[in-house]
Amino acid sequence: MLEPTGQSLLSTNTSFPPTAPGNASISNLPNWTIPLHKLTTLTALLSGNIPQQRSRSAEKRYVNLMVCVMSVDTPVLRSRKEEKAKGKNPTLWVGSWNVTSPPSHNEGEVASCSVKLWEGLAREWGDERVRRGDVVYLENVEFKPTSAKEQAQLVLSPTTGRTPQITILYRTLPRYKSARSDYVYGRNRARAEGDVQLEDASLRPNLELGRSDAGIRRVKEYARWLAEWVEGEPPP
Numbered sequence: 001m002l003e004p005t006g007q008s009l010l011s012t013n014t015s016f017p018p019t020a021p022g023n024a025s026i027s028n029l030p031n032w033t034i035p036l037h038k039l040t041t042l043t044a045l046l047s048g049n050i051p052q053q054r055s056r057s058a059e060k061r062y063v064n065l066m067v068c069v070m071s072v073d074t075p076v077l078r079s080r081k082e083e084k085a086k087g088k089n090p091t092l093w094v095g096s097w098n099v100t101s102p103p104s105h106n107e108g109e110v111a112s113c114s115v116k117l118w119e120g121l122a123r124e125w126g127d128e129r130v131r132r133g134d135v136v137y138l139e140n141v142e143f144k145p146t147s148a149k150e151q152a153q154l155v156l157s158p159t160t161g162r163t164p165q166i167t168i169l170y171r172t173l174p175r176y177k178s179a180r181s182d183y184v185y186g187r188n189r190a191r192a193e194g195d196v197q198l199e200d201a202s203l204r205p206n207l208e209l210g211r212s213d214a215g216i217r218r219v220k221e222y223a224r225w226l227a228e229w230v231e232g233e234p235p236p
Contacts, residue, residue, distance in 0.1 A: 030205040032167050034137065034215030038064045042101040043111040045143060046152055061143045062162055063154075066169070066218070067099035068226040069134045070112070075122040095122035097130065099154070102225040115141075118157040125156075125166055133173030133230045134203070135222045139165040170207070170223040172232030174200035207235045 040063045075095035100112035115138075117125055130136060140162040142155040156164040174196045196204070207223075210216035220235050227234035 028202070028204075028206045028209075030169075030207065030210055030216055030219075032137065032169060034066070034169075034218060035064070036215055036218065040065045041104055041111075042067060042099070042113065043103055043109065046111050046113060048145070062140050063143050064137075064139045065101075065141075066135065066137050066222060067101050067115075068222060068229070069097055069130055069132055069136055070100055070230070071098040071132055072127045072130055073097070075117070075126040093119050093122040095126050099136075100229075102222060113152050113154060115154045115156065118155070118159075120158055121156045121164065121166075130166070130168065131171065131173065133171060133226065133232045134168050135170040135172070135219060135226055137165075137167040137169055139167075168203050169219045170205070170235065171200050171203035172223055172227040172234060173230060174204060174233060204233075204235070 042065055045063060045065065073096045075093050077091045078094050079091050095117040097115040097117075098112060099115055100110055103110055138154065138156070141164050142157070142162075144150075144153050144155055146152045156166070158164075177195050177197055195201075207216050207220045211220075224234040226232065
């Protein structure tokens with residue numbers, strides 16, 4: 001999963017933050033690490049400006065990257081076309097996100113693409129777990145470039161030969177405990193409506209506590225950029 005490196009030193013290997021309450025300065029430390037030397041930017045990936053790295057067996061290309069989630073579709077159950085043609089009716093779960101990322105200093109455009117999740121990953125990481133406004137780290141995900149049939153996309157499947165990992169780094173659209181609605185978003189909404197839900201509070205670590213860490217600074221840049229796009233709540 002996420003591993004410690006000389007570039008990002010905070011370490012706890014987990015893909016979903018704990019929700020145990022406690023002293024905010026301790027319990028709300030970032031519980032992930034970002035191996036910057038392994039990261040690919042979405043812009044470079046879609047433009048083809050990175051070396052080809054493929055698996056020897058299946059000639060598939062796997063990447064690690066940080067993305068900003070703009071939309072999440074509810075997973076749906078679909079029939080397998082090839083099996084349906086044989087008179088059978090097996091089904092599989094499919095989920096999808098739309099993701100983007102801010103351009104770096106030498107990449108002038110904002111890049112975006114779809115993410116496809118299959119079977120168990122679609123059910124586990126559907127719209128109830130990853131949400132619009134999340135900054136997410138994806139590891140060991142398959143990249144499929146644009147073809148005659150479909151646009152470029154990232155694929156997370158338990159059968160691709162490598163185990164994909166998903167880590168929510170920061171949530172810019174937290175939900176609040178509110179008598180009116182638990183799903184009201186907005187940067188300028190009065191805090192008097194209620195506290196941030198415990199799960200979402202755990203997904204908003206105190207990035208200032210690790211400001212000397214290069215990986216945490218990168219996450220903060222992404223979170224602030226995304227919050228502007230979705231009118232969310234950026235890290236302080």
